[in-house]
Amino acid sequence: MELRVLSLYPDQMNIYADRGNILFLQRRCEWRGIGFVHDGAGPGEPVDPGTHDLFYIGGGQDRDQRAVAADMVASKQEAIAAAADDGAVLLAVCGGYQLLGHSYQLGEEKLPGLGIADLETVREPGARLIGNIAIEADLGSGPKLIAGFENHGGRTYLGPGARPLGKVVSGHGNNDRDGLEGVRRDNVIGTYLHGPLLPKNAWLADHLIALALERRYGTRPELEPLPDELEAAAHDSARRAAQS
Amino acid sequence: MERADRVVENERSRPVFNAKVALARTIGRASRASGRGGGTTLPGRVLLRLDPEAIARLGHGLNRGTTIISATNGKTTTAGMIAGILAADGRHPVHNRAGSNMTWGVATALLEQRGEEGLFEVDEAWLPRVTEQLDPSLIVLGNLFRDQLDRYGEMEALADEWARTIAARTGRTRFVLNADDPLIADLGRDPKGTAREGVVYFGIEDASQALPELQHAFDAKHCRRCGHPYAYERAFVGHLGHYSCPNCGAERPRPEVAATEIELRGMDGSRSRVRTPSGEIELDLPLPGLYNVYNALAAIAAGLQLGVEPARIGHALEGTRAAFGRVETIAVADVPVSILLIKNPAGANEVLRTLLLESRERGPLDLWIALNDKIADGRDVSWIWDADFELLAAAARRVVCSGTRAPEMALRLKYAGWPEEAIEVIPGVETSLDAAVQGADGRVFALPTYTALLELRKLLSDRGLAKEFWR
Numbered sequence: 001m002e003l004r005v006l007s008l009y010p011d012q013m014n015i016y017a018d019r020g021n022i023l024f025l026q027r028r029c030e031w032r033g034i035g036f037v038h039d040g041a042g043p044g045e046p047v048d049p050g051t052h053d054l055f056y057i058g059g060g061q062d063r064d065q066r067a068v069a070a071d072m073v074a075s076k077q078e079a080i081a082a083a084a085d086d087g088a089v090l091l092a093v094c095g096g097y098q099l100l101g102h103s104y105q106l107g108e109e110k111l112p113g114l115g116i117a118d119l120e121t122v123r124e125p126g127a128r129l130i131g132n133i134a135i136e137a138d139l140g141s142g143p144k145l146i147a148g149f150e151n152h153g154g155r156t157y158l159g160p161g162a163r164p165l166g167k168v169v170s171g172h173g174n175n176d177r178d179g180l181e182g183v184r185r186d187n188v189i190g191t192y193l194h195g196p197l198l199p200k201n202a203w204l205a206d207h208l209i210a211l212a213l214e215r216r217y218g219t220r221p222e223l224e225p226l227p228d229e230l231e232a233a234a235h236d237s238a239r240r241a242a243q244s
Numbered sequence: 245m246e247r248a249d250r251v252v253e254n255e256r257s258r259p260v261f262n263a264k265v266a267l268a269r270t271i272g273r274a275s276r277a278s279g280r281g282g283g284t285t286l287p288g289r290v291l292l293r294l295d296p297e298a299i300a301r302l303g304h305g306l307n308r309g310t311t312i313i314s315a316t317n318g319k320t321t322t323a324g325m326i327a328g329i330l331a332a333d334g335r336h337p338v339h340n341r342a343g344s345n346m347t348w349g350v351a352t353a354l355l356e357q358r359g360e361e362g363l364f365e366v367d368e369a370w371l372p373r374v375t376e377q378l379d380p381s382l383i384v385l386g387n388l389f390r391d392q393l394d395r396y397g398e399m400e401a402l403a404d405e406w407a408r409t410i411a412a413r414t415g416r417t418r419f420v421l422n423a424d425d426p427l428i429a430d431l432g433r434d435p436k437g438t439a440r441e442g443v444v445y446f447g448i449e450d451a452s453q454a455l456p457e458l459q460h461a462f463d464a465k466h467c468r469r470c471g472h473p474y475a476y477e478r479a480f481v482g483h484l485g486h487y488s489c490p491n492c493g494a495e496r497p498r499p500e501v502a503a504t505e506i507e508l509r510g511m512d513g514s515r516s517r518v519r520t521p522s523g524e525i526e527l528d529l530p531l532p533g534l535y536n537v538y539n540a541l542a543a544i545a546a547g548l549q550l551g552v553e554p555a556r557i558g559h560a561l562e563g564t565r566a567a568f569g570r571v572e573t574i575a576v577a578d579v580p581v582s583i584l585l586i587k588n589p590a591g592a593n594e595v596l597r598t599l600l601l602e603s604r605e606r607g608p609l610d611l612w613i614a615l616n617d618k619i620a621d622g623r624d625v626s627w628i629w630d631a632d633f634e635l636l637a638a639a640a641r642r643v644v645c646s647g648t649r650a651p652e653m654a655l656r657l658k659y660a661g662w663p664e665e666a667i668e669v670i671p672g673v674e675t676s677l678d679a680a681v682q683g684a685d686g687r688v689f690a691l692p693t694y695t696a697l698l699e700l701r702k703l704l705s706d707r708g709l710a711k712e713f714w715r
Contacts, residue, residue: 011465016393017589020629020659027659061398063466131623149624151393195626199655230658233651233669241617241649 001221002035003212006052008076009060009068010040013096016151018058020196021091024205025054032224034213043071049083053212059094059194062106069099069111081116089212090116090188093197097190098154100183105154117183117190118159126176128153133171133193134242135181139207145169146201147238148193156192158183165191170242187211200238202231261301264294269355285344288351299347300377302354303362306338310362310378311546312371315386317591318539319345319365321531322386325543325564326550327363332560333552337363346370350378368402372409375417383413384420384546386538388427389482389590390463390630392622399463403427414440420545422538423447423499424484430468432497437469439497444549446541447499450506450516453534454478454485463590469494481534482590501545503527503537510601511571511582516540518558522548525558531571535594540564574709576688579681583690585697586613587621589630592691596635599689608641610688612680614673614696615645615653621693625649628656637661642683644668646676647696673699 005025010018022038029036041047060068072080084090090100098104101119104111113121130151136143146166155175158164164174165182173181173192182191189208191197198205206223214220272287291298303310313323320343327339338361340353345367353364366374368388375383385406388399410419410431422428423445432443458476464483465473472491479485488495506516511532518525518541529540540561547557565572573582584599586592603609617625637660645654650671658664670676673696680688692700704710 015390015398016624017626017629020626020656023629023659061400063400063471067471149626151624195624196629199629199659200652230651230655230664230667230669234655237649237651241623 001213001217002037003029003054003209004037004052004216005039005054005056005212006047007038007040008047008055008057008072008080008096009042009064011042012064012068013058013060015059015061016094016149016195018056018093018195021056021058021093021198021205024196024198024202025209028202028205028226029209031226034209041076043067044075047076047079047083049079049086049088052083053088053215054208055080055083055088055090057090057092057096057099059096065095065099066106066109066111069104069113072099072114073112077114080114084116084186084188087187087215089208089215091208092188092190094150094152094192094194097182097192098152098156100188100190101156117185117188118161119156119183119190120159121154121156123153124155124175129155129172129176129192131171132238132242133173133181134169134239135166135171135173135193136169137166137182139184139204144203145239146191146193146197146204147235147242148191148197148200149195150192151194152192156183165189187215199231200235202228202235261295261298264291264298265302265355268294272352272356285346285348285352287355288348288353291351291355292348297377299351299354299374300379302351303378306360306362306378308360309381309550310364311337311382311384311550312375312378312380313363313365313384313386313542313546314368314371316368316389316391316588317594318386318535318542319343321536322384322539322542323363323365325540325561326384326546328564329543329547329552329557329560330361330363330550332556335361337361339363340365347374350374372405375409375413380413380417382418382420382546382549383410384542385428385431386422386542387425387482387484387590388463389588390627391588391590393624399427403431403468407431410440414442418442418444418549420444420446420542420549422484422542423497424480424486424538426464426468426474426483426487426496429497430494437494444501444545445497445499446501446538446545447496447503448480448484448506448534448537448541449499449502449504449519451478453480453506453508455480458483467492467494481538481594484538501541501548503541506534506537508532508534508601510605511598518544520544520548520554522554525554527558528562530562530564532598533594535591574704576677576681576704576707576709579684579686579688581612581677581681581688581690583692583697583700585694586631586691587694589627589632592628592631593635595691596632600635600639602689603636603639606686609636609639610641610680610684610686611636611643612677612688612690613643613645613653613657614647614676614690614692614700615649616647616693616696616699617649618695621695625652628653633657633660633662640666641685642666642668642680644670644676644680646670646673647693650676674703677703
């Protein structure tokens, strides 16, 4: 078995230590004897929807995000949409999450989005939404907590065709108004919980690994449990930070 | 400066202002006498509450000029080096030497010290405001790295603000800028790309010190002029190096002050040959790492601008002592504890590189790493995944993880490949430090984030092992 991961724009969209997520997936595969393949697709580089099963895109500085939005729509939109329709896992974090929608407002500009999730990101008066955050999400095995950190100026609103990733337990979430956080569509997950989100939530990392392997091999594997004492302690630490 | 002139001309308010100053000083003395600390900021906080223009009023008395230093990494050390250079010249500036570098720290130094010259390190985000108030004759800018994104926002946005400040000061202020950091170097050119007047550049020109590859946390990717990715011939620390833009041709400026031959000597420091417009300096620096070579180059360039002889500068730098927590060694229960502040990926990577060199001499290392997430650390601890802790995976004998986010630090090390049995989690600073010291085989290397350093400092001074830092 092999987990095949593609990072989208790894040199542009990595502002909050996004590589932590990739490293976390890699080690958890290696410790279980699951092969791990990691590739990157940068500006202008085409994407094949069938080669990889887990796609990742992180957050970037405004300048990078502007360039990536245009390039992604021009060179990757169809392939990413096809992969998403075919059950590929896509984890889009922070700026990457905003790019999943129809459009994203950056300053005075309206950037195009991938349009693979029914959502829109706008600017509203008010401060950036910054801080520790905990949300409750049910990805099929009952409600569980996801803890992390958010830092975004944009406010995201889901359309009728989208459902949220979870409910905000503490923190701001999509727009600081409706109590919702992130988006979920097939195996596509978008969230403002940025940077190394998976290390703080090992259960979510394992869930994504299983989904991606299921797409490749047809059945969802039982992942071998790992000695996760430090992972559990880190999750509790991030939760405590959000709920204190 | 317009604002400074306005407030000083208004002589009728003088007695009122003097009363406010007296009150703030009294509060500072009372605070210190109570032994509760906070003496480096409280008087300034009080004064600024009473008079928001206090820095401009007090700063007006600094008639021999004021130097301001800012950077993501190295502010306190560089300012300390410049203070040493000025001391060798018989000059004793008003200086916020405890590293309290927001407005209230600057105000406190101005309240409590007398002098004709000013030397202030200033927080990156406060640079525009403090500059407007203090009317500096010299501004020294070292670097901009990814740091506390929850507080400062993006580096490029910060660089844009600095550019506005510098444009407004050109002609009235001289600048010492790092040629090797494109975010900084570009500040020395006007929008047409012409060199601004009064700019001196420093940089490293020893290709043998280049990193084998560009580091992950690489912050200046795009040309400040045209947005095209820079081409790097080599990088020394993070994104500091030799770069040019293949699209518009923007280039690294040639530095007037440059380290041309460098020999790194682990924790003992470095030796380098430094080219300056006033002749060569043989620099024997007792602080480790290339990042401190950069700090010293900034200090040399500043010292020359401040009229100090090259020989005197070189001699002063040989006697540099680390700012507290920037490579200081203190014995705890007879075990030497070397303290190295870590606070962002670029700075942490330099500490890790230095420790890797050290482990080759010394064998496996005993470490204490304290990760806090208070406001002054940055609430967001994501950055530990950007720092290359992998460097020490095979070099650690034992590590005790401490601080408010200790478990996340431990997890980072596990995924960096450190042996899990070598990792312990003990959140309390005091108990964890004692545990690290008790189990140590020789020296302990202590790597605290900023507020963990403050806790450590307090602990060590309570035990009589270190001087209280505000004295």
